Amino acid sequence: MNQLAAAALALAADTIDGKLAAIAVLAQCTFNSVLSAPTGEIVRGCPLKPVRVQPKDLSPRSNMNTVAGRAALIHAVAHIEYSAIDLALDHAVRFTGLPARYYDDWIRVAIDEARHFQLLRAHLQSVGYDYGDFPVHDSLWEMAEKTAHDCLTRMALVPRLLEARGLDATPPIQKKLTQAGDVKAAEILAIILADEEDHVAIGDHWYRYLCAQQNLDPEASFRRLIQEYKAPWPQGPMNIKARLAAGFAQAELDVLAAGTRPQQTR
Numbered sequence: 216m217n218q219l220a221a222a223a224l225a226l227a228a229d230t231i232d233g234k235l236a237a238i239a240v241l242a243q244c245t246f247n248s249v250l251s252a253p254t255g256e257i258v259r260g261c262p263l264k265p266v267r268v269q270p271k272d273l274s275p276r277s278n279m280n281t282v283a284g285r286a287a288l289i290h291a292v293a294h295i296e297y298s299a300i301d302l303a304l305d306h307a308v309r310f311t312g313l314p315a316r317y318y319d320d321w322i323r324v325a326i327d328e329a330r331h332f333q334l335l336r337a338h339l340q341s342v343g344y345d346y347g348d349f350p351v352h353d354s355l356w357e358m359a360e361k362t363a364h365d366c367l368t369r370m371a372l373v374p375r376l377l378e379a380r381g382l383d384a385t386p387p388i389q390k391k392l393t394q395a396g397d398v399k400a401a402e403i404l405a406i407i408l409a410d411e412e413d414h415v416a417i418g419d420h421w422y423r424y425l426c427a428q429q430n431l432d433p434e435a436s437f438r439r440l441i442q443e444y445k446a447p448w449p450q451g452p453m454n455i456k457a458r459l460a461a462g463f464a465q466a467e468l469d470v471l472a473a474g475t476r477p478q479q480t481r
Contacts, residue, residue: 226304229260264347293335367425374418382457418464
């Protein structure tokens with residue numbers, strides 16, 4: 216089966232096990248340097264659970280010293296990884312006319328994200344919970360919908376902005392879990408963090424590629440797009456080591472940390 220056709224089927228799968236099975240099929244597809252986009256409407260399938268709510272309607276974090284509290288935190292991370300499966304698939308099937316490596320990159324990321332999700336889900340199940348037991352918000356996918364018209368904007372505001380926040384947030388979560396005695400969860404997050412550096416780097420690479428094609432300054436354009444789409448400005452403290460490994464320059468991180476936004480034009 217064509218990789219992109221398999222990716223579209225995986226994106227459309229509307230059960231957890233169905234999506235994971237479709238990803239397993241996708242992983243067996245042979246890389247094809249000549250790819251054609253799937254025909255028909257691009258559909259994202261979502262399971263009935265977890266229930267999706269607005270961020271403001273989520274309950275405050277539970278006590279990390281309880282199993283339920285730790286499970287709620289792990290569930291939130293698992294939802295990010297599940298969403299990231301669909302994001303990577305959508306990056307691949309939505310945008311046309313890019314080099315074959317672009318599609319191969321995002322299909323590989325989708326397979327990685329499925330592996331991350333399975334690790335977290337198995338750990339949840341080991342402590343008596345499962346994915347779907349807690350409500351979630353869908354902010355990552357909402358940004359994907361806002362950027363569905365343009366690959367450059369998508370690469371800037373999803374992998375390079377929102378997903379890069381995971382590089383900053385993961386070490387503090389690891390520390391909390393370790394202090395609460397859940398060493399296994401912290402070890403899983405270490406695996407995820409190492410892979411996510413590569414994933415953000417892929418987004419950074421293709422963002423810069425598209426900026427070069429359009430003769431745009433990538434760093435100034437990034438700040439402009441954050442403002443234009445009213446996206447959350449990167450917040451400190453940043454994981455400088457991970458962000459540098461993912462393609463950010465120190466000078467850009469200094470500007471972002473200072474909150475230096477582009478000047479408003481009249």
